[in-house]
Every structure is written in C-alpha cells, then in structure tokens.
Amino acid sequence: MVAAVSHRTDAVVIGAGPVGLYQAFQLGLQEVRCHVIDALPHAGGQCAALYPAKPIYDLPGIVACDGQALTRQLLRQLQPLQVPLHLGQVVTGLQRLSAPGAADGPRFCLHTSGGLVFGCDAVIIAAGAGAFLPRKVPLLDLSPWEGRQVHYGEVTPDVWVGQSVVVMGGTASAAECALQLAEQGAARVTLLHRTDRFDIDAELDERLQSAIGAGWIRLALGQPVAAIAAADGRLEALEIATADDQRRALPLDVLLPRLGLSPQLGPIADWGLALQRKHLVVDTERFATAEPGIFAVGDINTYPGKRKLLVCGFHEATLAAFAVAQWLRPGQRIALEYTTTSARLQRLLGVVPQATDQSSSRMGSGA
Known part of the structure; x- marks a missing residue:
C-alpha cells in the first residue's frame, strides 16, 4: 500500500553536504x-558538522575556504533554483512501486522520520559517510x-524552563547548550562530563568557567553507570561513578546528551543495493547503482580508482545529473550547454x- x-x-x-548541494544545483x-x-x-554535512572552521586548500581557484564558508x-x-531543503529528517524507508511510471505515478516513495x-x-544518494546522528549515551538504555x-x-x-536539566558531554554543543539554558530560565543546570577539561575553544571555555564560577552552572564529574527510575516510571536521576570510585545520584528532570555526531549508513543498508565495505557500488559513466533510477555520488559510493575528495564528488554530481535527466526523459537528447x-x-x-512565456520550463520546487 502506497x-x-x-x-x-x-x-x-x-544528503545536504557539499556534494549533495552541488548535485541539486546540477539537477x-x-x-x-x-x-x-x-x-x-543544518546544511553542510560533514564539512559543517565536524570541521566548520578548518580551512580546505584543494578547491579549484580558492586558496582557502572553511566548511561553513x-x-x-x-x-x-x-x-x-529554489530547491526545497528538508533538514533534521532521516530517510527511514524506500518503497518501490509495482508499476513504475504508470499513470504518472512515482517510481519510488521515500519516507522520513518527520512523517x-x-x-x-x-x-x-549523496550521504557522505552516512547520516550524522547524535551519539547515544554509552552503556545505558535510555530508550x-x-x-x-x-x-x-x-x-x-x-521542555526545560523551570526544570532541573543535566547536559552531558565535553563538546562545544554541550557547553553552548548549558550556557543557553542557564541564561534563559532553567531552574537548575548541571553539566556532566568525565573530567573538568572540555574540547572547546578558549573563548567558549572562558564563558563556561565564568558561569560555573558564578554558580549558574553546576559541574558534575563522572561517568553515568545506571538510570534511576521513580515509582511512576519517570527518570529521576543518573547514578554516576566518580574518579575516586564513589557512586552518587545526580537528580534530574531532563537529560540532554550532547556527545557529538556519529556517521551511520542507517536504513540505506537495508534497501537491497549492492554494497562493498558499506559503500554503494556504482558505474563511472552515470554513477548509477545496480537499481534503475537510484544513483550515488560522493563518499557514499565506490568504484575502481575512487578517491574521496570534494572535487571528485563535484565531478560525479555533474555526470549523475546528466544521467538522471536522461533517465527521466528516455529517447530525448540531453544537450551539453555552457x-x-x-x-x-x-x-x-x-x-x-x-x-515571458515559461511554458517550456520544467523547473519548480514540486508540490
């Protein structure tokens, strides 16, 4: 049923990383x-998520450019080109329709986590190393x-105003989250990390230490080892193990883990596409997978001589766009224009x- x-x-x-964005441009x-x-x-994929401020030196004609720029x-x-971006959405399933192309019906249906x-x-598929999803709290089942x-x-x-909130992690996102909550009305903010050292820049660390010194943010040092539930089933505390081998309960109303991002191939692995070491196998003429109508570009794909470079991904996206156009318009000549x-x-x-007359244009954002 569709x-x-x-x-x-x-x-x-x-994928809305650099290759995915350029793929949309070429399409x-x-x-x-x-x-x-x-x-x-947010858009930008791995570049924006993992090294937004690190310079990239091998883009043609650009001496240096960081991921955000x-x-x-x-x-x-x-x-x-007015291409709609749907961010914060994981593609959870792909449905192949039994009668592709019949009565102008789609060949595929894609379902997302947002419904x-x-x-x-x-x-x-321009998913890079996979979907960048938040790292879960290790060792604990908080589902x-x-x-x-x-x-x-x-x-x-x-969710958090007036609540006792524990932010967990030593990342910049953890520090920024704790500071934001402390400034905007959470009743009690605790930052939980295994040490008092954080993987953040000097300016953010200065702000964080100032807030801790002023008592706006409480610092809890240790590792969570158990979840403590109340009689009504609510999560009421974490049991944490400290560096001196002590155990104590850390009360909370809300837990916000900010442990960084982890790339995961996710549901794509279950779509029946040919995989080689978690990479999609494609040809080098169209960058098509073995499944008609499904293409893959960038770090997610593999082929003989593959190199994981941005410039290679941009090249793949260009050729894939021509191939997609040909796939959608069989028998029609796809001209090369400059x-x-x-x-x-x-x-x-x-x-x-x-x-004035745009009747011949096929462009538009779709329904």
Whole structure:
C-alpha cells in the first residue's frame, strides 16, 4: 500500500553536504525538479558538522575556504533554483512501486522520520559517510525516556524552563547548550562530563568557567553507570561513578546528551543495493547503482580508482545529473550547454530576466 505523498517531484537528493548541494544545483541546470533531505538540522554535512572552521586548500581557484564558508557559497549558488531543503529528517524507508511510471505515478516513495512522504522517479544518494546522528549515551538504555525526558536534538523552552536539566558531554554543543539554558530560565543546570577539561575553544571555555564560577552552572564529574527510575516510571536521576570510585545520584528532570555526531549508513543498508565495505557500488559513466533510477555520488559510493575528495564528488554530481535527466526523459537528447553562453541556463540562474512565456520550463520546487 502506497502512503499519501506529501511531496511529488522528479528526484530526491539524500544528503545536504557539499556534494549533495552541488548535485541539486546540477539537477537544476537540467531542469530536474528536486528536493534535498538531510538528517542534520543544518546544511553542510560533514564539512559543517565536524570541521566548520578548518580551512580546505584543494578547491579549484580558492586558496582557502572553511566548511561553513563553502556551505554558504553553495547555498547561495543554489538559491536561484529554489530547491526545497528538508533538514533534521532521516530517510527511514524506500518503497518501490509495482508499476513504475504508470499513470504518472512515482517510481519510488521515500519516507522520513518527520512523517514526510516523497514521490519521485529518481533518487540520488549523496550521504557522505552516512547520516550524522547524535551519539547515544554509552552503556545505558535510555530508550524508555527518549522523546519525553531524554532529548538528543534541539528542544523547545516548554521542555526545560523551570526544570532541573543535566547536559552531558565535553563538546562545544554541550557547553553552548548549558550556557543557553542557564541564561534563559532553567531552574537548575548541571553539566556532566568525565573530567573538568572540555574540547572547546578558549573563548567558549572562558564563558563556561565564568558561569560555573558564578554558580549558574553546576559541574558534575563522572561517568553515568545506571538510570534511576521513580515509582511512576519517570527518570529521576543518573547514578554516576566518580574518579575516586564513589557512586552518587545526580537528580534530574531532563537529560540532554550532547556527545557529538556519529556517521551511520542507517536504513540505506537495508534497501537491497549492492554494497562493498558499506559503500554503494556504482558505474563511472552515470554513477548509477545496480537499481534503475537510484544513483550515488560522493563518499557514499565506490568504484575502481575512487578517491574521496570534494572535487571528485563535484565531478560525479555533474555526470549523475546528466544521467538522471536522461533517465527521466528516455529517447530525448540531453544537450551539453555552457553557463557562459546558454541563455536558458542564465535565465535559470537569474543572470538574465526570465522569458515571458515559461511554458517550456520544467523547473519548480514540486508540490
């Protein structure tokens, strides 16, 4: 049974990292309507999540560019094409329809963790090393309280205002989260970490130490070893082991683990696609998988001579866009045009005004 489609489009790009964003741009030049989905709450993928401020030195014509700046430039380049981005959404399932192309129906349905259903005729997987998902608290099973008292993602003020909140981790996101809560009305904020040293920059560390010194944030040193539940089933405390081999209870109303991100292939591994050491096998002409209509570009794919470089991913995305256009328009010649001379491409990019009659254009964001 096919679920009700919330978005109907030509193609879906899974991954909003640099290669995924450039893939959407190249699809736009081919007038292929697409949507982009990513598990992270922001675009940029690994570049923005893991090394946003580290310079990249091997982009053509750019001496140095960090991950955040590259993401901004790619989003700016993509803006004229009006491609919808669906962030903070994990693709949880792919449904192959029994009669592809029949009655203008989609070939695939993609389902997301946010309840969206995308009907499309092509899927381009640009998931890098996989979906970057929050690291779970090790050794503890907190699943009974996840979504109620334990939150790995962003939370709204109604969850924490007036509550006793434990933020767990030694990351920048943990420090920033604790500071934000202390400044905006949590009744009690405790930062739990195994040591009093944090993997953060000097400016953030100074702010954090100042807040701890002023008593706005309490610092708890130790490792959680057990969850303590109340009689009504609520999580009421963590039992933590300290460096001097003591055990103590750390009371809480809300637990916000901020332990960093971990790349996971996730549901893609269960889609029946050919895999080689957790990478999707593709050809080097179209960057297509063995499944018709499904393509893969960037670090997620593998082929003889593969090199995991951004410039290689951009090349793969360009060739895949031509292949997707050909897949969607069988029998039609897909012409090679240049942005320097093509009036059609320049209209798409807003370089020259759009023609009055746009009936021939296939572009649009989709439903």
